[in-house]
Amino acid sequence: RKEVEQDPGPFNVPEGATVAFNCTYSNSASQSFFWYRQDCRKEPKLLMSVYSSGNEDGRFTAQLNRASQYISLLIRDSKLSDSATYLCVVGDYKLSFGAGTTVTVRA
């Protein structure tokens, strides 16, 4: 079983729509959780950390459910520039990466 599993998508949504997706992780002892964004042929960039209480950064909301071992990301009012692959990342000083969820926002 992979340490971090994600729905690969793609999620094709119109501008202004809301899109949400999850990932699950296998190591219940994991302490740190992140969403990274990776654009085509670029390096991953930190989108946001995910905290137990859930957190929001502008149009992005992340939730953590430790009991069920999943993390979610919700994007509101999607922009064309949100088109990317979103990587779910779990770990401590060593990180495990999901394979990514591809989101395409169309005009």
Place this chain on the structure above:
Amino acid sequence: SAVISQKPSRDICQRGTSLTIQCQVDSQVTMMFWYRQQPGQSLTLIATANQGSEATYESGFVIDKFPISRPNLTFSTLTVSNMSPEDSSIYLCSGSGGEDTQYFGPGTRLTVL
């Protein structure tokens, strides 16, 4: 956040040769890591680069194939030795300042013919 640079940004190499990739961080970081990302896949950790001592390799990666140096807190190199076409990939270094967040270099795109 740390700013990380890598060179070369890309290279095309012949089978059996070796390539050394350099990673430079603009500030001191506690941890540095090397990853591989094959086409259409996510990142796989190769090793943790330890300052002044041997790197810590993940399962499936060995020092003879991927020797790593880290002479100080801001610089590391990864060598891909005796290359084969299966080594064609993007190699990324990352740095972490003690918190768990990692920042990535732009990657080195390697093609082995």
